[in-house]
Amino acid sequence: MNDQRLITILHARSVKPTAMRLLVLDMLAQQETAISLSDLEEQFDKVDKVTLYRTLKTFEQHKIIHSIDDGTGSAKYALCSEGCECNPGDLHVHFHCQLCKRTFCLTDYTIPAVNLPQKFVLKEMNMVMKGLCEDCST
Amino acid sequence: MNDQRLITILHARSVKPTAMRLLVLDMLAQQETAISLSDLEEQFDKVDKVTLYRTLKTFEQHKIIHSIDDGTGSAKYALCSEGCECNPGDLHVHFHCQLCKRTFCLTDYTIPAVNLPQKFVLKEMNMVMKGLCEDCST
C-alpha cells in the first residue's frame, strides 16, 4: 500500500505516522490472515519485539486493528475495516485452522445474535470456529 | 455432594477416585460459575498447584469438566452436564462479566450455527459474550 494511503489511515484514527508505524501498518495490510506478534516480528529483519507490541497496542486502542483470541494462546491481529468501531454489531466470526494454524477473519460472516438471560448486558463478544480451512480440507 | 455420588461420576468416566480427585470434584460441583486453576487453589488451605493442574487435565480428558477460554488469559473450568461428549452440538455459550470477573456457563443457550465458506470444515467452536452479569448490571 502506498505511503500516502497508510498515512491517511493513521490520521483518520488520530495516530501519528512514525516510520515504524507505517512499516507495521503496511505489513499488516499485506497479510491475508490475522497474525501474532511473533509472526510479525519474523517478517522484519531486525526489530524490537516490544516496540512492535506497543505499536499493536496503539493500533488496537485506536481501532486500526482488532485482536483475536483464537484460543491458541497467542493473540492475533488484523486490520479493521474502514470505519469499524468494534461494536458487537460490527463483529465477524474468526476461523482457526488446526492444520496450517492460520487464523482467518470471516469478515462477511457476522456473529449471530444470542438472547441473553434477563439483566445480562452485552458489551463484546468473541466467536471462533476451529477446524480445517479451504486449503487444508482437501 | 455426597461421596458416593462423586465416586459414581468418576467411575462413569473411568477415572479412579482418589482422595484428591474427590475433593476437587466436590469443590467444582459447589461452584456456580466456572473457575480458574488459581481460583481453585485459593479455595483449599494447602494444595500443590501442579496436582490441581493435573487433576483438572485428567477431568477434562475424561469429559468430567470442560475448559473455557473466556479471553482473560486464564482458562476456566466447569462441570460438564451428564453424558456430555463435548461435541460442537453440545456446546453452550459462556458469559464473562467484566465487572465481577466471573465466567458463567449459559448451559441453556446453545451456540447458534454459522454457515462457513465453502470447504471450511468445522470441528470445534467457542463463543464468549462479555459485559455485565445480572448481579452487576443494576
Next chain:
DNA sequence: AAAGCCATGCAACCGATTTGCAAAGTTATG
C-alpha cells in the same frame, strides 16, 4: 514381600505478555 504402576509434590522451565527506564526523536515555546 517384591515388582510395577499411578498419583502426588516440588523445582524448574517455557512462551506470551507487560513494565521500567534511559536514549533518541519530535513538537511546542520563547
Next chain:
DNA sequence: CATAACTTTGCAAATCGGTTGCATGGCTTT
C-alpha cells in the same frame, strides 16, 4: 535558533499462566 516538554523507541528484566522432569509415596498385582 535554542531549550523545554512530550512521545516514541530499544533493551533488560519481571510477571503470569501453563507445562514438564523427576523423585517420593501409595496402592495393586503377582
